[in-house]
Amino acid sequence: MALQFASAANRTVLARSHRNRLDQAIVESGYRSRFRTWERVATVRNSPTRELGESGELYFSPELVPALSHPILEQAEPHIREAVLVHRLYEYLKFTIDLEQSAVIPVTGHISRGMSGLDLPEPMRLDAFKIVTDEAWHAQFTYEIMRAVRQRTRITPAIPETPTFTVELARIHEELPTQIRGLDEMLFAIVSETLISSILDELPKDERLPRGVRDMVADHAVDEAKHHSYFSTLLRHLWPAMTPKERAMAGPYIPRLIFAFLEPDYTSAALGLRASGLTGDQVDQVLSDVYTREKVVSDVRRSAAPTLQYFFETGALEHGATLEAFEEAGLIA
Secondary structure (H helix, E strand, O other): OOOOOEEEOOOEOOOOOOOOOOHHHHHHOOOOOOOOOHHHOOOHHHHHOOOOOOOOOOOOOOOOOOOHHHHHHOOOOOOHHHHHHHHHHHHHHHHHHHHHHHHHHHHHHHOOOOOOOOOOOOHHHHHHHHHHHHHHHHHHHHHHHHHHHHHOOHHHHOOOOOHHHHHHHHHHHHOOOOOHHHHHHHHHHHHHOOOOOHHHHHHHOOOOOOOHHHHHHHHHHHHHHHHHHHHHHHHHHHHHHHHHHOOOOOOOHHHHHHHHOOOOOOOHHHHHHHHOOOOOOHHHHHHHHHOOOOHHHHHHHHHHHHHHHHHHHHHHHOOHHHHHHHHHOOOOO
């Protein structure tokens, strides 16, 4: 019988019944936990609350903000460019909080309680509890740094209340056939946790930033390396447990889930630029020049490379409609 997924009023939940039963001996022997030393190395257990520390020269790496290379901003006053960086930091911090609390914690919470619709090895359920703890800590320390930056800079965040990725996820959820609604949540968590963020890699190295910002991002990166391994393993359990019909229904939506995570939040970017001192016409010009469709697709394809490889290895692209969706999205040649 097929995996079953359900939805409740105004929120999605994953399946509560186990339908496809995998060979437990194979399942148990095939899982190698990355969390055996969690009590000693998890940042929630070992890292202190990060203080912002002495003011840095900047609040975000300019090299990671494409808009700053636009002629309008190259010629702008220094205080405008500096404000753009503060707003870009706010955007990143708010995205992190929303991602952890609205996308990752619900999925790992269901896994930990045996409500994922999959027969997973017991150690995977135990590790899911640890991921829930990690992600709650990430959201908390991210919010604390956000508050500290606001207090120091006196710059009010200009961020949409509802992030674009959650709007797109809700749209995808409504479009999915009812029998697999909820599967989108798990697939999006897999996508978001298996991608390697350049921000996690680059910001901790940038000594122009306040120590607290660098340390916070470094803490996040330490934990996410283990989460990456866990969710790539989760995909290897999920895809074989789905029926051919379920794969055919869900597969074509995977590129949209990837773009939901990786595509720039244009609304948030526009608000940040406007709050930094640009006029409405200037904001429109910067965004249209910097975020061309060709450039966005190229960046998404490059950033999604690890996740694309995992879906390829599971056989997801063997289905014609799924392969076609990846090609049409520009994710593969």
